[in-house]
Amino acid sequence: MKYIVGIDLGTTNSALAYIASLVDDGAEKPLLAEVMPVPQVVAAGSVLDRSTLPSFMYLAAEGELPAGALDLPWAEGRDFAVGAGARDRGAEVPLRLVSSAKSWLGHGAVDRRSPLLPFQAPPEVSKVSPITASIRYLEHLRDAWATAHPDAPLAEQQVFLTVPASFDAVARDLTVEAARAAGLGDLTLLEEPQAAFYAWLERQGDSWRKTLKPDDQVLVADVGGGTTDFSLIEVKDVEGNLTLERVAVGDHILLGGDNMDLALAHLASQKLAADGKKLDAGQARSLLLAVRNAKEKLLGDATVESQPIVLLGRGSKMIGNKITTTLEREEIQRVLVEGFFPATTLDAPVVQARRTGFMELGLPFANDTAITRHLAAFLRKHSKNGRLPTHLLFNGGVFNSPVLRSRLVEVMSGFGATPTVLEDADPDLAVARGAAYFGASKGGKGIRIRGGVARSYYVGIETAMPAVPGMRPPIRALCVVPFGMEEGTSLGVPSGELGLVVGEPVTFRFLSSTARKDDRPGVMLDEYTWPEDLVETAPLELTLAPEGVEPGTLVPVRLEVKVTEIGTVEVWCARTDGPGRWRLELNLREAEAA
């Protein structure tokens, strides 16, 4: 039996869904993805099935836990754990917990292959790199799969792995690197909001054609535990057929449900402090869980007015030393609804924090907690001729809450939009399910969203000019990959010949933009005309060493680019005066210095 597998490698939760591959006998069969239960360590010595694998890794100290406490049916003598048990144990020992590895994978200011997680852990903790952590999560899913399907190893299945739409070429390359290291063979990347949309299509069957009309625009609003992502999908009429095209993706915003929990925990501990009650470390941890539960109740049912927060005493005086307070609807309204989803206008700017002289090298968390202002900025940037989305698809755990859903619709109507909400089923599992469904549709069994690459890419070229002391020669940006370039295509970049010196390492700056959709390959942008939305990704590096050419010789080359079927971008230098073609490799170590 062959399977089509969708994997959601999430920031806080990962999941795997699959569809048995169709034997093509011509019969129409319903395509329904199943979610694989993932056995995982949930507590020391306890292995249970869960529908998702929390994307956390716990690095145990030597002798800290009884022998075999972190063992799995397929692995013995483990000194680390991933999943629910890792997350929960990590709450007790934070400096040994690796979290948000995916956000680090997409973070350009650090060397993502170097062991830097848990961030700020003391030197005696043997840290792992963001890429290693990602490998561990994927390996766990691979082995769980092998236990359930011993005759069909994951390496032999078609795997569709989702990445945030905002991941640039570097983060995508690293994701592929992790997947390869985890032994996933036949691999294709897919954008998460698209996967969520596929999950909706999966449930609609053919009736989506009745719901969506040409020129409709669907906004996919994805707010998960740690990240917020927006995408726009447009319905087009191509020669009488309805087609779907992903026309815009937003930036990766590090803001999500976890921030809401922290804000509530802060409020609750202030209330407790005002009553003269002090929390110990254990109670502070329980507080986070307690406010999360209270939040879910209050945001899930608008008729609930208040929720008790009970923190049991930690020792034997569990009742005697318990601390209680309450969370009121008014507080949830003020802190969460007004704090994260405030009413705003379409022209409201995203609030930037003041820059201090020293910036910590941690994750670039969003300064403005207002998700609605981030949305306004996204729509301003991407809506053509003031057109606003006609439909809205929710994704991510935050939108389990009907209160927040209706709030977002309300705010959008303030923008002048009246989006129809597309009914989704399970915001936590939609991405994995949709990825599997996409795989099946790629095989010709369903509808496909067109999109291509979500950014345009540029290579920085140094301009020839007389050297001026103390002044760097200006750099111009040569567009090499246009927005929307389709997977599986390549092109030669029309430009003047470039000269490369043989035998010396050459470094190119590599830039990208989610906003410049009309730049064609070969277009050159002057540095001073660079708009703010041209951002630097990791530099590209190459040491040219063709045989039979003296080192130091100048060789004429031109650039060729390729968007692979997997969904990654490759930049090549091809010699124009003879045979030879070299790939420009991403240099992540340089990125650290940049």
Place this chain on the structure above:
Amino acid sequence: MRILLAFRVFFAVLFGWPMPDEILLLAPGGSGSPDSNTDKLREVREALAQPPKPEPATAPVPVRKVMPTLDLEPPPPPPKAVVDHEKHDEAAAVRVLGVLQAEGRLLDFLSEDIEGYSDADIGAAARDVHKGLKRALADHFPVVPLRSEAEDASMTVPEGFDPQQIRLVGNVIGKPPFSGKLKHKGWKVTAVRLPRPPNGAAAMVVTPAEVEL
């Protein structure tokens, strides 16, 4: 202390231990000392000792087993069977307690003297305990009702019924088939998923001491 009794019964059902005698005092018509119930006690003991009948037509809910589970471990060799079986049961029971403590702080709850606390205080804590124990039950010993009929529905107890699955109360006269009303649906565990057994001496440790560094 009915709650303690309830747990003794729970373990008795789970591991096939002898039923505590006091359970009969709670049965309808069963008041007074255990002595006045010796006949009834013997009957129940005999009933419990009977070999289980094959499962009735109500098919058990299939549950995919995750290691480690009790029934996946190899049976002990015959000569030492009695001793090993007991040790095995004891260790397993301790692990059950461990799960209930870890998830719902059951031992902390039962061990605390609640005399001086208000019902509101106890209630607030009980909510947390209830939630945790419920989760522990669902994860480690998922239970389903034994009977699917509604409570108070009329039902027929057929000839040759399994006394392990149906307990008769009230006017037990004559021979089956009986007709009566379902008063309690009964419970059965669909799977037992215990944490992996610890080594040696630690077998009696329910929950480790906690030291904050």
